Amino acid sequence: MKMIHTMLRVKDMDASIAFYTEVLGMKLHSRKDYPEGKFTLAFVGYGEEADDGSIELTYNWGRDQYELGDAFGHVALAVTDIYGTCDTIKEKGGQVVREAGPMKHGTTVIAFVKDPNGYMIELIQR
Structure with a gap:
């Protein structure tokens, strides 16, 4: 087994992609809209997506607020x-x-x- 990604729900996909790619230096592996499900997925990471772990950014259309909760750390x-x-x-x-x-x-x-x-x-x- 191998860890492949961690999913984070985001309120602004463009701002999130810019942060992870421009500020933290990750590569955008993929971005795809799912109109029937009303969500967008983007995968970012440092290495090749098939070889290294990624972060999956999930934007649910029309949702711009989430409660982060206290269970997730970092x-x-x-x-x-x-x-x-x-x-x-x-x-x-x-x-x-x-x-x-x-x-x-x-x-x-x-x-x-x-x-x-x-x-x-x-x-x-x-």
Whole structure:
């Protein structure tokens, strides 16, 4: 078995695709409208969709608000230069909500970014 994607419901597909591709540097693998179901799916990720995990962005037509709930935590991304990555994200208009630094009670260097829908993205120095 292998993890293939995580699905996030989004309120604005264009803004979400722009964030994941332009701010976080992912590639848009695919985007398809499903008129009969009144939804759009887009898949974004770093590697090839067949080989690496992706994020599935789901936009339900006419729905622009979701309750994020308190069960979901975050999506984590490994980065080689967390401080430079945070600077680049801010330069591109992204919101860094926890600056890079060691995690509480540990030594791993992490940061958190918020996407346009309010989902948290953890950056981990690797």
